[in-house]
Amino acid sequence: MKQKVTAVFDIGKTNKKFFLFDKDFKEVHKEYIAFDEVVDEDGHPTENLQALHKWLKDVFNRILEAKEFAVKAINFSTYGASLVHIDENGNPVTPLYNYTKTLDKKIIDSFFKEYGPKEKFLKTTGCADLSMLNSGLQLYWIKKSKPEVYSKIKYSLHLPQYLSYIFTGIPISEYTSIGCHTALWDYRKKDYHTWVYNEGIDKILPPIVSTETSINMNYNGNRIKIGVxxxxxxxxxxxxxxxxxxxxxxxxxxxxxxxxxxxxxxxxxxxxxxxxxxxxxxxxxxxxxxxxxxxxxxxxxxxxxxxxxxxxxxxxxxxxxxxxxxxxxxxxxxxxxxxxxxxxxxxxxxxxxxxxxxxxxxxxxxxxxxxxxxxxxxxxxxxxxxxxxxxxxxxxxxxxxxxxxxxxxxxxxxxxxxxxxxxxxxxxxxxxxxxxxxxxxxxxxxxxxxxxxxxxxx
The missing domain is CATH 3.30.420.40 (ATPase, nucleotide binding domain)
Incomplete structure (x- = not known):
């Protein structure tokens, strides 16, 4: 009889790990891989999204066919401050920009001219600094400096939700990704910050659900609960x-x-x-x-x-x-x-x-x-x-x-x-x-x- 397990992809900047846990949350299987980084249009190193996508699918399909395991649920944990911008067909329209990439000073200055003062803004949004590490500002940067690219974006998904989307095709947002120094959230209002609405960026951010949400799906003939x-x-x-x-x-x-x-x-x-x-x-x-x-x-x-x-x-x-x-x-x-x-x-x-x-x-x-x-x-x-x-x-x-x-x-x-x-x-x-x-x-x-x-x- 097959052992019932929960599968988890745990994606770090360096190592990409895959785990299976039994009903008592004991690890029963683990494998990991590391990919060479690719570069974005400015030559800055970044995640190889294509290789990651392929590995996720290959590993999961292989585990579904394994004789010893019956996968009942799957979820995804990843590093933050990273967005995948997809078009209406679900294909990424930009590289997965690395949060170590420097934001153009002119962009930052224009942002604060519009939405400052800086210190108050940073504290309201729970941010410590101002850079690509505040992933919401990446959207502002794309909108202002790459309008032709921005016009192709149907949804911007945080990395954990993009991995979920690969398996479900359903675009969503959830609190833990929005809350990790993105500059998107106003902690006093408990809602997206005013700038998000003023810029119309809320239109490409999918509906927010609780992190505990899961989607019951028939995946390759298997009934599986897929996390967000x-x-x-x-x-x-x-x-x-x-x-x-x-x-x-x-x-x-x-x-x-x-x-x-x-x-x-x-x-x-x-x-x-x-x-x-x-x-x-x-x-x-x-x-x-x-x-x-x-x-x-x-x-x-x-x-x-x-x-x-x-x-x-x-x-x-x-x-x-x-x-x-x-x-x-x-x-x-x-x-x-x-x-x-x-x-x-x-x-x-x-x-x-x-x-x-x-x-x-x-x-x-x-x-x-x-x-x-x-x-x-x-x-x-x-x-x-x-x-x-x-x-x-x-x-x-x-x-x-x-x-x-x-x-x-x-x-x-x-x-x-x-x-x-x-x-x-x-x-x-x-x-x-x-x-x-x-x-x-x-x-x-x-x-x-x-x-x-x-x-x-x-």
Whole structure:
């Protein structure tokens, strides 16, 4: 008898992954591929949409014919800030423009002349900066600089919804993709921003549905529930929201460390100049207050420097565990030592100065300074909300020094770590499932661990 499974395509910038999950959300099959990028008309690297389209269809058709699996549902999780513009026949009319592409300054200036002031606009729309990363402005750019291309667009679909469209032929929009710093949404009005209507761009944005929506279809002779897709950050947050009853902040660590507060009463940051205060949306359209810091990137840069300074192996830092005596020695007469390369901070010195003779001491100093930055980031996400629980996943969740310091500085809160390599894929599967999750879900599927603050000896 065939095993009933939910299929998920989890599309990252580098790796494209395909998963099958059983009824308990355990992974039973996985495969992945990476494509060489192509270039757009300006020579800027971008996603090979044609190769991606072909791979999706080939993989799914092959799995449908497999003797061991019966696919009952499929969903899609992808990176955000990316739109596919299709004509009336469903064919893309432009490349999938990369969010790293630079927007013409004249376009930005004309936009703010019309819809500014800039700081107020950015905060109203939950955006941190102004570039192609705000995918809504890509539509403004196409309309103003490529009117002949714009006239061919029947619908503009966020990438997760385009993948769903490939299988259903039904164009739709959903909240998590609209809510990820697109500059399209006004968080105060809970509707598209006025500029979207003024420019007539709402006419090419398909109807909005809940992210939990699925379409029951006969696909190649199989009765399958097809999801509408979900933005990857929101997908990674979903298993926590569904299984934890009390309020919490999730700190998702990696190159960027992002603190998500899905229970915010005040999603808009008061600081109009804070570029790292951003907003996302939950699957039901409720706001998520977020604050980010380039923590993993800075960590990598500084550890590389320490490796050279102390002449140690590049992986040596992974062996360093928290040492209370070292911490106590540093904190007794604490000074900031590191000048950051990719983070701006008022406390950092003009120049890095390391006076330690051992790598372990310098590493503890580095982690203390990085954790102090992380604390500011988490406090911004918490804001005025009463949050007593913190969950940490991603790259730093198994860094002993980071976790011990974080639990120490937040000793009034309950700190948990999870190991969630399937994060966004699992979230995509859960979003179209009717299964109710309970508090044991994270323990069973995410290797949930509790952490107690260390005791300060008198």
């Amino acid at each position: 897709g979900i933005h990857d950050s929101s997908a990674a947050l979903l298993p926590y929201v569904r299984s934890i009853k009390k309020k919490f902040v999730l700190i998702s660590t990696g190159t960027w460390s992002i603190a998500f507060n899905p229970f915010t009463k005040k999603p808009i940051s008061k600081d109009m100049n804070d570029k790292d205060a951003i907003n996302y949306m939950r699957i039901n359209g409720k706001p998520v207050k977020a604050s980010r810091i380039f923590l993993g990137n800075e960590y990598k840069i500084q550890v590389d420097k320490l490796n050279k300074l102390f002449n140690v192996d590049k992986d040596y830092h992974r062996t360093v565990n928290f040492d209370y005596d070292t911490y106590f020695e540093i904190i007794q007469d604490f000074n900031y030592c590191f000048k950051w390369d990719s983070i701006e901070d008022k406390d950092m010195p003009e120049q890095t100065h390391i006076s330690y003779h051992k790598f372990e001491h310098a590493y503890h100093q580095l982690m203390i300074e990085l954790v102090l930055l992380q604390i500011k980031c988490i406090k911004k996400a918490i804001g005025e909300d009463e949050i007593m629980r913190l969950y940490v996943d991603g790259g730093f969740s198994d860094n002993d020094v980071y976790i011990k310091l974080l639990s120490h500085y937040f000793r009034d809160k309950k700190l948990r770590t999870t190991s969630a390599s399937l994060g966004s894929a699992l979230g995509a599967a859960i979003s179209i499932s009717d299964t109710k999750l309970n508090s044991k879900f994270l323990k069973r599927n995410y290797a949930l661990k509790k952490h107690v603050p260390f005791i300060i000896s008198g």
